[in-house]
Amino acid sequence: xVAVSRGNLASMSEIYQHRHSSLxxxxxxxxxRQTVAEDLTHEVFLRMIRYRHTYQSGxxxxxxxxRIARNAFADQLKKHxxxxxxxxxxxxxxxxxxxxxxxxxxxxxxxxxxxxxRELPDDKRxxxxxxxxxxxxxxQIGQIVGCETGTxxxxxxxxxxxxxxxxxxxxxxxxx
Amino acid sequence: MMCGQAKEWIAxxxxxxxxxxxEAKLRRHLLSCPECAGEMSQxxxxxxxxxxxxTPEPSQAMRVRWESTLESLMANRKSxxxxxxxxxxxxxxxxxxxxxxxxxxxxxxxxGMLLQKPGDRRxxxxxxxxxxxxxxxxxxxxxxxxxxxxxxxxxDYTQRMPSMEPQVVSALIDAVQHDENVNxxxxxxxxxxxxxxxxxxxxxxxxxxxxxQSPMVQAALIxxxxxxxxxxxxxxxxxxxxxxxxxxxxxxxASKALSELTRYR
Numbered sequence: 001x002v003a004v005s006r007g008n009l010a011s012m013s014e015i016y017q018h019r020h021s022s023l024x025x026x027x028x029x030x031x032x033r034q035t036v037a038e039d040l041t042h043e044v045f046l047r048m049i050r051y052r053h054t055y056q057s058g059x060x061x062x063x064x065x066x067r068i069a070r071n072a073f074a075d076q077l078k079k080h081x082x083x084x085x086x087x088x089x090x091x092x093x094x095x096x097x098x099x100x101x102x103x104x105x106x107x108x109x110x111x112x113x114x115x116x117x118r119e120l121p122d123d124k125r126x127x128x129x130x131x132x133x134x135x136x137x138x139x140q141i142g143q144i145v146g147c148e149t150g151t152x153x154x155x156x157x158x159x160x161x162x163x164x165x166x167x168x169x170x171x172x173x174x175x176x
Numbered sequence: 177m178m179c180g181q182a183k184e185w186i187a188x189x190x191x192x193x194x195x196x197x198x199e200a201k202l203r204r205h206l207l208s209c210p211e212c213a214g215e216m217s218q219x220x221x222x223x224x225x226x227x228x229x230x231t232p233e234p235s236q237a238m239r240v241r242w243e244s245t246l247e248s249l250m251a252n253r254k255s256x257x258x259x260x261x262x263x264x265x266x267x268x269x270x271x272x273x274x275x276x277x278x279x280x281x282x283x284x285x286x287x288g289m290l291l292q293k294p295g296d297r298r299x300x301x302x303x304x305x306x307x308x309x310x311x312x313x314x315x316x317x318x319x320x321x322x323x324x325x326x327x328x329x330x331x332d333y334t335q336r337m338p339s340m341e342p343q344v345v346s347a348l349i350d351a352v353q354h355d356e357n358v359n360x361x362x363x364x365x366x367x368x369x370x371x372x373x374x375x376x377x378x379x380x381x382x383x384x385x386x387x388x389q390s391p392m393v394q395a396a397l398i399x400x401x402x403x404x405x406x407x408x409x410x411x412x413x414x415x416x417x418x419x420x421x422x423x424x425x426x427x428x429x430a431s432k433a434l435s436e437l438t439r440y441r
Contacts, residue, residue, distance in 0.1 A: 009246065013246060042245070
């Protein structure tokens with residue numbers, strides 16, 4: 001990114017190669033929509049070029065990139081508020097020797113888990129996505145959302161707890 | 177140990193960010209705190225299950241779209257790189273912009289003064305003389321035209337001159353005395369206001385007043401004589417104020433001018 005910030009736009013291609021998938025997944029987990037996630041990913045790379053002068057080599061690249069991504073997502077929400085759709089089916093084929101019944105139970109459980117995640121408020125879903133799916137450390141999450149590392153840990157804990165509560169309630173609802 | 181601290185450690189244990197010492201403390205706390213132990217088990221289970229959620233993949237179209245965008249950005253940047261460089265030098269804050277503009281002005285003035293040669297002043301003076309001479313020629317030429325509009329333009333030209341040459345003054349006096357158009361005569365009287373201190377001009381216009389038939393021009397000439405404070409005009413004004421063939425308003429004006437001249441004498 002240092003090379004890009006100095007005007008070498010060709011280096012952006014390498015950054016794209018390494019980061020576009022994870023950035024896409026970040027947006028997909030937040031929006032649940034393929035095209036919206038792809039558009040946002042594209043927008044983030046454009047913004048990285050536009051605001052390349054704001055990148056400082058001492059700062060973490062991940063934190064800088066996700067700050068841009070969060071702003072892009074916030075701008076998108078201002079323009080269009082969308083409901084995260086439920087996936088049609090979950091593939092459990094690679095889960096080893098599951099019986100058809102076990103496989104059906106597993107699929108149902110994943111669907112409920114996915115629903116619990118999308119029923120979370122945006123800020124809490126974002127914390128879970130950053131920590132669980134994007135694999136960022138709490139220190140990085142603190143830099144991205146603007147809080148101390150310890151606070152980031154507590155916030156993620158509370159988000160998972162809330163999601164767990166929703167998940168259990170959905171399971172009960174399904175069983176009754 | 178506080179349960180609040182345990183929450184941080186539980187969260188850290190999910191991502192593998194818990195060191196051995198903290199892990200040992202967490203274990204001890206969980207043994208003594210059923211509530212935290214329950215959360216550890218339940219939430220840990222949810223955390224683990226999330227690994228089974230499908231991993232989405234971006235489409236190939238997204239990459240193609242990006243490569244095309246980057247290519248066009250780079251091509252565009254090449255063609256405008258020098259403009260980017262110049263633009264990046266210009267500050268965004270209006271205060272700095274104004275400072276730079278003022279500095280450029282001061283530097284320009286200073287450079288102009290330093291670089292000016294003694295010969296330049298002479299050249300400028302010569303140039304000014306030439307311009308004045310050209311204006312004079314144009315004015316005289318216009319005053320000779322058939323069209324009254326052109327002659328009016330000629331009079332207007334003389335009014336723009338910083339000083340009037342004798343030839344121009346003569347041409348204007350001639351216009352007052354002989355031009356058939358009232359407007360040209362009036363404009364010429366106005367133009368001669370610049371040289372009202374010249375006794376010959378005043379005398380010429382006093383003679384014109386005696387011969388003039390138009391009430392408007394008569395009034396203008398009376399005002400000229402009064403403004404110039406010309407004592408030699410008294411006799412002409414006296415006669416004019418008593419002539420029965422002259423417009424009553426003009427006679428009245430002549431009387432008034434006469435009394436003013438008498439008062440200032």
